[in-house]
Amino acid sequence: MEVGIERLPQSLNIFYLLAGAVMILSMHAGFAFLEAGTVRKKNQVNALVKIIVDVSVATLAYYLIGYSIAHKVCFVKPASGLMADQGLELVRFFFLLMFAACISAIVSGGVAERMKFRPYITAGFFLAGVVYPIFEALIWGERWSPAFQGWVKHIFGAPIHDFAGSMVVHGLGGWIALPAILLLGPRMGRYVKGKSRPIPISNIPYLALGSWILIIGWFGFNVMSSQKLEDISGLVAVNSLMATAGGIIGGVLFGKNDPGFIHNGALAGLVAICAGSDIVNPLGAFVIGLIAAFIFVKAFIYEQEVLKIDDVLGVVPLHGLNGLWGGVAAGIFGQKFLWGLGGVSFWAQLFGALLTLVYAVVAGFILYGALKKIMGLRLSEEEEFEGADLSIHRITAYPEDRVKI
Amino acid sequence: MEVGIERLPQSLNIFYLLAGAVMILSMHAGFAFLEAGTVRKKNQVNALVKIIVDVSVATLAYYLIGYSIAHKVCFVKPASGLMADQGLELVRFFFLLMFAACISAIVSGGVAERMKFRPYITAGFFLAGVVYPIFEALIWGERWSPAFQGWVKHIFGAPIHDFAGSMVVHGLGGWIALPAILLLGPRMGRYVKGKSRPIPISNIPYLALGSWILIIGWFGFNVMSSQKLEDISGLVAVNSLMATAGGIIGGVLFGKNDPGFIHNGALAGLVAICAGSDIVNPLGAFVIGLIAAFIFVKAFIYEQEVLKIDDVLGVVPLHGLNGLWGGVAAGIFGQKFLWGLGGVSFWAQLFGALLTLVYAVVAGFILYGALKKIMGLRLSEEEEFEGADLSIHRITAYPEDRVKI
Amino acid sequence: MEVGIERLPQSLNIFYLLAGAVMILSMHAGFAFLEAGTVRKKNQVNALVKIIVDVSVATLAYYLIGYSIAHKVCFVKPASGLMADQGLELVRFFFLLMFAACISAIVSGGVAERMKFRPYITAGFFLAGVVYPIFEALIWGERWSPAFQGWVKHIFGAPIHDFAGSMVVHGLGGWIALPAILLLGPRMGRYVKGKSRPIPISNIPYLALGSWILIIGWFGFNVMSSQKLEDISGLVAVNSLMATAGGIIGGVLFGKNDPGFIHNGALAGLVAICAGSDIVNPLGAFVIGLIAAFIFVKAFIYEQEVLKIDDVLGVVPLHGLNGLWGGVAAGIFGQKFLWGLGGVSFWAQLFGALLTLVYAVVAGFILYGALKKIMGLRLSEEEEFEGADLSIHRITAYPEDRVKI
Amino acid sequence: MKKIEAIIKPFKLEEVKDALTEVGVHGLTVSEVKGFGRQKGHTELYRGAEYVVDFIPKVKIEVVVPDSLAEKVVETIVNAARTGRIGDGKVFVIPVEDAVRIRTGERGENAI
Amino acid sequence: MKKIEAIIKPFKLEEVKDALTEVGVHGLTVSEVKGFGRQKGHTELYRGAEYVVDFIPKVKIEVVVPDSLAEKVVETIVNAARTGRIGDGKVFVIPVEDAVRIRTGERGENAI
Amino acid sequence: MKKIEAIIKPFKLEEVKDALTEVGVHGLTVSEVKGFGRQKGHTELYRGAEYVVDFIPKVKIEVVVPDSLAEKVVETIVNAARTGRIGDGKVFVIPVEDAVRIRTGERGENAI
Numbered sequence A, B, C: 001m002e003v004g005i006e007r008l009p010q011s012l013n014i015f016y017l018l019a020g021a022v023m024i025l026s027m028h029a030g031f032a033f034l035e036a037g038t039v040r041k042k043n044q045v046n047a048l049v050k051i052i053v054d055v056s057v058a059t060l061a062y063y064l065i066g067y068s069i070a071h072k073v074c075f076v077k078p079a080s081g082l083m084a085d086q087g088l089e090l091v092r093f094f095f096l097l098m099f100a101a102c103i104s105a106i107v108s109g110g111v112a113e114r115m116k117f118r119p120y121i122t123a124g125f126f127l128a129g130v131v132y133p134i135f136e137a138l139i140w141g142e143r144w145s146p147a148f149q150g151w152v153k154h155i156f157g158a159p160i161h162d163f164a165g166s167m168v169v170h171g172l173g174g175w176i177a178l179p180a181i182l183l184l185g186p187r188m189g190r191y192v193k194g195k196s197r198p199i200p201i202s203n204i205p206y207l208a209l210g211s212w213i214l215i216i217g218w219f220g221f222n223v224m225s226s227q228k229l230e231d232i233s234g235l236v237a238v239n240s241l242m243a244t245a246g247g248i249i250g251g252v253l254f255g256k257n258d259p260g261f262i263h264n265g266a267l268a269g270l271v272a273i274c275a276g277s278d279i280v281n282p283l284g285a286f287v288i289g290l291i292a293a294f295i296f297v298k299a300f301i302y303e304q305e306v307l308k309i310d311d312v313l314g315v316v317p318l319h320g321l322n323g324l325w326g327g328v329a330a331g332i333f334g335q336k337f338l339w340g341l342g343g344v345s346f347w348a349q350l351f352g353a354l355l356t357l358v359y360a361v362v363a364g365f366i367l368y369g370a371l372k373k374i375m376g377l378r379l380s381e382e383e384e385f386e387g388a389d390l391s392i393h394r395i396t397a398y399p400e401d402r403v404k405i
Numbered sequence D, E, F: 001m002k003k004i005e006a007i008i009k010p011f012k013l014e015e016v017k018d019a020l021t022e023v024g025v026h027g028l029t030v031s032e033v034k035g036f037g038r039q040k041g042h043t044e045l046y047r048g049a050e051y052v053v054d055f056i057p058k059v060k061i062e063v064v065v066p067d068s069l070a071e072k073v074v075e076t077i078v079n080a081a082r083t084g085r086i087g088d089g090k091v092f093v094i095p096v097e098d099a100v101r102i103r104t105g106e107r108g109e110n111a112i
């Protein structure tokens, strides 16, 4: 144990970061069930498969390309060269990959029930391999971040503060989804002669399960974002909890007891707290979550009913809008006079939010636009009518029920 | 890392306690699915929503009121004032809150399928904000516990020993549920002209999922109850496991392969082992679990069929009776001559159990009695018939199935 | 905290090992749901019950018998005698037990839908109490392993390398299942007049849930197999991830988007990476997973359609074949020239794989053969037709649906 | 013979079945159906969107009886199923030309 | 009176119901059925094994109408349910001897 | 034309369908129903409480055929569905006045 104790801090950091990584990995099961519950039965299998395949493809893409873009480390070499610090860098890769993999999982919820499998997965490869890492490199990574954030600090007095990715992960994912959704168009029958005809979801227990898995895993997402055990902060944990509570209570109040708004309200709160969870007051976190739920409820209805955008899970308001709100909220509730820890600039945050918005929408249009040209994005009418399960996976979610009589 | 290593013990305690807190948070998903599976389809959404909203409301109540009652610490101040020891106290709050939030989740299972949402949630606020903290302050907390436990020790030779809350959490919750259940009365059609007409449950896989989530999370509940990493005990972990095994095998034997008794038997064993998990022998833990399953099976049938109390999930026998059994069992199997670690008094335990019973029943009657007067507890006949999902949340668990044809 | 810091390394090892143990415990929920989803509705309850009772019976058997066979430690003594190092040995028991309990859970998937409950559970007792511990003692344990592995090393230049149990756990379990499956025979209606008539599975979302739970828990299975925190390896974690990704992508490619092959492909990859996860290159791990999925897809179809063996979940190809493949793969991809860390012998691995195969098949035939003689293995035709749920547990998975009309 | 088809409220099934057994009916067949009629459906609300549920769950009972029993059976059903509120349902009488008991091959009134 | 039974494609239900309402039908009963006919089923594939799904989901509409309305109702259904593709379904006309409204006990055409 | 309605044991459906196809039936409609009759239900037990399940799952087959084929079809069903054990079910023959193929508007025997 003599030797052991010396490398204990390093072993511990691996353990710590790995706990976070596995927790975020589990969030992907959450994404899968959230979507499976929110689509119709005939698209449940597709929802589940998209997410699990996504994670795998993102793993490859980020290992081979993305991580070296953002963090200037290449892993294509003998194992002996990867074992420095007991493989700490590899675990860091695992942890950060889990963020990268969220981008496509977020998009998935927006484009559900009508998108082809191949272009969807191809997009996932580029999202985790290129699109996300470039933005990561700018805000968090080792490549451009020092210079860029230095410049931001010079202009606004503080760098863009995004502790756990309200903007870098959720904002980015949510706004990349928008062009994909627009390029696809609404599901058949969603808007008939300009009138909205809501399509009922299949399974609220699945949705609730997905939401719970996401909530639990999110504590890895936020807490372990300190990346070093010695920097762990109880404030981050409790702020995450308070924002969840705010989001849920907001879902009850603004969503009138609606189970969809309540379970997604928790996620809205969590999206919004990521950026400032290390600096705001727990009471501030509660308010951030409450407002996030308000934003989600109102913007979701506006998006669906007024703008007539068929964003099935509401990922643009949930991740997109609330990601930006989270970034800006850190610049408000992080201030000392609102009982935050300070050291953050409202204008830098606003700048970060706008930057995220612009980068995401442009990147999304280019990526999905190109894929639309090259492979087409959308299932044929008949395939969509049959359901993605049958037309892509040749089986439905409950085979026994189909075959029996 | 120089600085880091010095605060490592403190960082570690945060990590440790937080792992426990998050595991117990996940147990609430377990409560939700256990209930969703045990009620009829028309009340599944309500089961899920009650639990998740509960946790949120308890978070607020315990943050603002409860924690300062039990632990004499007020959190309403700037974030800088919360960051001592990297926010350790906040994480302790998170951990202990998760116990507080269990009370209402336990009650939920008893009053399922017929209670109004508003009084249910209001009760949850007072349970986590006042009722539980007062009792916690007496047995565990910083306010009255030193004096009170000193007095108990003076009388009985040892203080009331309740390592992880057989009495303080489960006993309290289970017995608070009883008055609520009695004040509500049985579900429509449960007892017709004095005859018992069992109402079939909806979904055993959900119930099993809930049970598994609870089992897994319970290791955080028990192990991290040491609250300090350096006090972690392998015995606590293995005793929890042995009691689970005893409860499950008891469910098989006494419950005749019934999946409900088996999956709840695990929980019965876990409820009963909380109090003495740090002092009994693993073989003793197994027996404690076995007896707990026996108690649950027999008392559940007696309660439902003879006493005609419509306790839907059987929370009075499961948490109430077995909580007390756990307290007493620690006083038996904790003794050295039964291979325990000793240092525990049978009479102190019995006293603790009775105290729990009396406090819980009285508090429950006052709280739910007052709410009944003020807002009424029960859904109207028509609402109950329609189901809580439709009448409270205006949607059912499987919307697509309803709307299709 | 003075005292605390001295025993910190020991406390930490308990925490670490316990995290692993609980993660593997959760895998049993994964086994339960994987099976519940893959059988017909009328056997879902039985699937769930088998696994949870299994774990309990294995706990008893391994505590009383198995652990002392493999590790020469007897736990039947006063608690004070178990508290050395804060109960570290107990936690080690918990961790290793979780491997032992997998054996019967693996068999369960093969014999589903037609086996009697009593002999199934009895077998589980002997598997965890005797059959597995003997093999464990040979490869990993304290009893014969030093001498035996010394001999292997003498012959082949390196001992049998099985870091986390590709062979010792999965290979063993998978091949023990084969005789059980053969002794039972196929389900009624599975092969009619020599023609294969596939029986549709009930629930892909349950299957997916089971798969996800297994994937997440597997990181405890592999990473914590270092058993000491100071030996934690980032490589193990990332290799597990890469093999999962390989298995999933293999499921997509070789299984043609089939959700069953994709979700089981992940598991195939994980089975295969256990043995060499500490020594192969992440790219090697990806290829190992890819090949594992290929093996699973092809062998599953061959087993079912050509050999006409009714292995319901495909546990022989999944755990049996891929367990052996994992052992051998460690001997290939672990070599330095394939960017592995070296120190492993191909021939020792091949020998280990064959040894596993022979031991498992012989032990399985003896155990299930004896039980067939003594108690009979198979439900009566009528019981099988009614379903195991009704005939063994007297209830179906969705009681409300049955009773309603 | 006549086939009596009744569309009733689901929670009345038990009562109707018991009443029919009492007047000597030995067999019947039921199925889940959805009805549309004077009884209004309701709306469900999810995430701000309304779903109109027009079709109300009903139970259909089919019972084939000898001509002599038909009127009695109709009355029995009507009495047992009545709540007096809209949506109680209908009973229809349809001619049946023949009946066979599959097990024995018996024909006509003996078969039912 | 006649009972008109129509087997139609499920996604046509809404249209048929609306059309019937327009021609003065105030009540009808629907149920989920599976059909076998000229329209071919499809195969599903799971883990390399094929399942043939012969029976195709259809919706059955039952509506009892006075003799005078029968022809009109048949035509209305046929027009509303037609897509022109195989599997559109059938309409059958069956005699009904009597009808009762359970709520009121009304008989005959008044009951429907 | 006649409508032949058969209530059979679910696991006999495949056989009956195949037998009917052989005698020239080109279309039929099936649905899940529950039956109550001489065949006793069973009890289920959950947490010490008994549920009596009276209604047994059956399958209803409806097939409309020309008068000339009716007897043949009845016999075919009876033969294919028989196990000889209680609960095998019934076949009923009901007059049909008209039939329409929705796709083409064809009427009468041509429509089926």
Ligand SMILES: Nc1ncnc2c1ncn2[C@@H]1O[C@H](COP(=O)(O)OP(=O)(O)O)[C@@H](O)[C@H]1O
Pocket: D007, D034, D035, D036, D037, D038, D039, D040, D056, D058, D085, D086, D087, D088, D089, D090, E026, E027, E028, E029, E030, E062, E063, E064, E065, E101, E102, E103, E112
């Ligand atoms: N003409 C009809 N043909 C077939 N079924 C009908 C008809 N009219 C009503 N029904 C059935 O009877 C049910 C009850 O009818 P409704 O008009 O709601 O109330 P009431 O029976 O009190 O008049 C409907 O839901 C429907 O299933």
Ligand SMILES: Nc1ncnc2c1ncn2[C@@H]1O[C@H](COP(=O)(O)OP(=O)(O)O)[C@@H](O)[C@H]1O
Pocket: E007, E034, E035, E036, E037, E038, E039, E040, E056, E058, E085, E086, E087, E088, E089, E090, F026, F027, F028, F029, F030, F062, F063, F064, F065, F101, F102, F103, F112
């Ligand atoms: N003789 C029949 N008796 C009862 N139902 C029938 C009959 N023929 C067809 N059907 C029903 O009508 C549906 C459509 O028939 P099908 O032959 O597929 O196409 P089409 O209606 O275009 O001729 C079938 O799925 C079945 O439910």
Ligand SMILES: Nc1ncnc2c1ncn2[C@@H]1O[C@H](COP(=O)(O)OP(=O)(O)O)[C@@H](O)[C@H]1O
Pocket: D026, D027, D028, D029, D030, D062, D063, D064, D065, D101, D102, D103, D112, F007, F034, F035, F036, F037, F038, F039, F040, F056, F058, F085, F086, F087, F088, F089, F090
């Ligand atoms: N008079 C009837 N009217 C309608 N359906 C009937 C009638 N009698 C029996 N059935 C149906 O036939 C099924 C089998 O009848 P049952 O009396 O159990 O056995 P058997 O057919 O051998 O006489 C019942 O489950 C029910 O669905």
